[in-house]
Amino acid sequence: MRQLIFALCIGALPFAANAVEPDEMLTDPLLEQRAREISKDLRCVVCQNQDIDSSNAGVARDLRLLVRERLVAGDTDTQVVEYIRARYGDYVLLKPPLEPATYALWFAPIAFVLIGVFVGGGVLMSRRKQEAFEDLGAEDENTVSEILRQNEAGDAS
Amino acid sequence: MKRLIAGLPFIAAVIFGGFFLWGLNPDRDPNEIPSVLISQPAPAFDLDPVPGLETPGLARSDLVGNERPVVVNVFASWCVPCRAEHAVLTRFVERDGMRLFGINYKDKPEDAVKWLNDLGNPYERIGSDLSGRTGIEWGLSGVPETFIVDGDGTVLFRYVGPVVGPDAVERFTTALTQAGALPNGAGS
Structure with missing residues (x-):
């Protein structure tokens, strides 16, 4: 050993x-x-x-x-x-x-992360907005039921 | 906004492609170290002559106050490329009237004497830098290196590696001519 x-x-x-x-x-x-x-x-x-x-x-x-x-x-x-x-x-x-000539070197990574968060966040937010829909208003309800009734009438004839 | 996002991959591809194109350039040497000495005063140094050689030693004061810019070449007998470069430098001295000073870098005096006896001695003055400390003052990364120093002691040009081959000789000749280091603008 x-x-x-x-x-x-x-x-x-x-x-x-x-x-x-x-x-x-x-x-x-x-x-x-x-x-x-x-x-x-x-x-x-x-x-x-x-x-x-x-x-x-x-x-x-x-x-x-x-x-x-x-x-x-x-x-x-x-x-x-x-x-x-x-x-x-x-x-x-x-x-x-860390001096003016190397600012790009030091801050580019942070800038890229921020851009990424901004763009990625923007995309996700806009997606979520599309999925959420509101209830139809009274006027829209009327229009829809009107169309449905017409369709039913059409099918029956 | 959507268009901007859709364009992002394209923009990224262009930026990366640009970098790759820059990297593919065969003239780009990634090992090249930018010299801080260019347009700066030459460093202070005072070197003794090589023992056994009649050529006097070299100090900063020898580089200053000359009529034309002079050339400082760092060499050593143990450095193989220096041997090839020696012929080129000798030609510049004998044919074109270039003034050449030498720094004998970390070399055994007896070897340096033998080397110069064998190949000839184109140097007006040679300082013996046994410790390599003067080399550090010049920002030396290896031997050979060649500098052009103006009459007021400003370093005008630095060549890393041996001045051997058509490209190197042409670059060096251009630098010599631009510095006005050759009498009557001679050189080819």
Whole structure:
């Protein structure tokens, strides 16, 4: 049993392994934690769509080291991200910033949901209106019974 | 209102079709990263020369105050496309009078010296960027990359990847000519 658990742990090792190498890590666990969080939001410019925290590319390693260097120098998280953004542009941010150029990106989904609710609601409401009918008025009743009587008379002859 | 609703699928199809048409364009490179450096001042850097090479080092001040715009090429001996690009850049320097500066990116000095001795050295100055930090300042995503820098230190043009092949050479020549980086408007 113990061997099985051991084997499972060994098997899980590759999934736990990360691109961050021991020599990159900071001795201060708090700073290191912040560095990891920042790295997860920064895109690797070589292997795109991967964050620099999990990328093995050389540039990603350089950027990780730079993030840690800025943190040690006393930068806030925002300052570190801005430092890298100034050099690589919005593209390095895995989460696009909220600014006039990205309004369409951020608000389009909400707009589409609202349009959907509006159109869908409109269709359903108009359907319901068609199904509901009111009682015939006295005048209409008279007309109908008149027609029916005429029909009956016609059938009898 | 009914007509509007009936038209919605059509409108949706047109919008999606438009996106697909845009995506099918073979000239569109989805991996292209827009550079923030264009029309911005070149980053500050000061690099030592490559040890064992007589070519002096490179700093930002070397790019400023030149008569014509100059070209900065980031290269490395371990970079295979750089080898192909080297011949193209050499031709631009020798035939067209382009001024070329180099940043030797994360390269062992002895390898760089051997590489330049084998292929020739078209660079006026070469800075050795061992740590890759200057590369980050330039927003580098890989080697080779080539920049055209104006006399006042503004980055005019960036080419990612090797300037090799008719299309790339044509694009680069156009950029050089537009920047006025070639004397007498030479270039073909």
